[in-house]
Amino acid sequence: MSPVLNVRNLSVSYNGSRALDGVSLEVDAGQRVAVVGPNGAGKSTLFRAMVGLIPHQLGSIETHGTELGYITQRSAVDWSFPVTVHDVVMMGRVGKMGWLRWQRPIDREVVQRCLQEVGMAAYADRQIGELSGGQQQRVFIARALAQEAGILLMDEPFSGVDASAQETILEILSQLHEQGVTMLVSTHDLNLAVEWSDRLALLNGKLIAYGPPREVVTPERLAEAYGGQALWRGEDYAMVLGDIDCCGEGGHHHG
């Protein structure tokens, strides 16, 4: 396996204070990476810096032979905006269309296929605000697929969706995994991260550990990451206490 993504020594500062300090990650093609850490650990910052939404002061991000697709946090979207599901997924094609061009038949085919892949083709003409949280998440996955991004970055995809919607999203992710799509998912659910991922990145400002999940998650490292907020539960790995608000991190970036 060759790496598709190399993050080397990435450092990001906001207003003089360091949000990320020397983070290095190497991700192989097709791997599922979970990024875990407490609130304010820099999970969103890491993703945003990787796609160039916020500048980084040090380090580099390299992708090999594919692009990054960023799936926006649900809380950052205006769901009353007059766009249909089809329109949203078509936005993923804008980069491929180029300036002053209209959508081509190929773009419509790709949109249709991506919607089918996430099981949302029947909802193509719905206004996006009419969907449930899980369905909205699936539409945004379809949009990243329409971008033809080989690496998906998902920032808290399970926040604010119910258990069955989470199950559906996980099924879609395992289909994508079979197709060889590389995925990075940030979550505050440590148990889910350990079960789901091939590699786990434990983050708190700096990268505390990165590797196979069952090797990374040790009581000492969890204590380091969560400052004693993690509750060790033997074979069940961990439950995180005091981590109720998962979406406050990073804030919104407009314009």
Next chain:
Amino acid sequence: MAELLDLLLEPLRYPFMVRGLLASFMVGTLCAVVGTYVVLRGMAFLGDALAHAILPGVAVAYLAEANLFWGALGMGLLTALGIGYIGRRGQIKEDTAIGVIFAASLALGVAILSLVDNYSVDLTHILFGNVLGVSDTDLWLTAGLGLVVFLAVVLLYKELLVVSFDPVLAATLRLPLGGLQYTLLILIALTIVVSLQTVGVALMVAMLVTPAATAYLLTRRLWHMMLVGALVGAVSTVAGLYLSFYVNVASGAAVVLICTAFFVLAFLFAPRRGAVWTWRKGRVGSST
């Protein structure tokens, strides 16, 4: 039936009414289409400020006995770029910056105009429009610049849609966020300049916001919103002008009031989003 037709045709015997109607129609559609972005991106205050900020330019052009249009154009573009620059620098909040520029420009404009003896009449025309004073030159300028704005909206449709809906995606697609923001500000400024004579500075924001907001309540896709908004804008401006012809009320005010009537209807009765709809749904929901 024939009487109604007479009623509609009667004003057309006057060339100033024909010019006024043409200008109104163009301004009504253009304001609504550009206003779609004003509504969706929450730029109503900015639009209002931009409209008032052109006053010094108009005043200077007036004193220099040049066409007011060019003064408005210069000042409009300058203000759009200024607000865009301050917004991107981010030292103070954008609406604070707009508030400062807005009031300062208005004061400067009034100060310059007050140097003229009979300034109250002219100030009234600038503030509330003088659609019946539209000249042939004005009409051509409106048509030409309006077409430029309209073409830009069509050609940049998908880019402006993406930056408005999801700036994060726009950034990952490497779209020039700053450039598109400035472009939108310039398009709004041009629309305001074009509409100055028809609706005036004070009521401009109504033309930018009300038809688009009406359409927002009735539609679920961006280009549908633009079309319905344009229809509401065109019908309101033309109907307003007829109203002012027969009832002798100020034309700008008549236009805005008709627009507002459409908005109230949509607000109350729009399918799914209207107040009556949600109220009835709430009652049905509680009884089952």
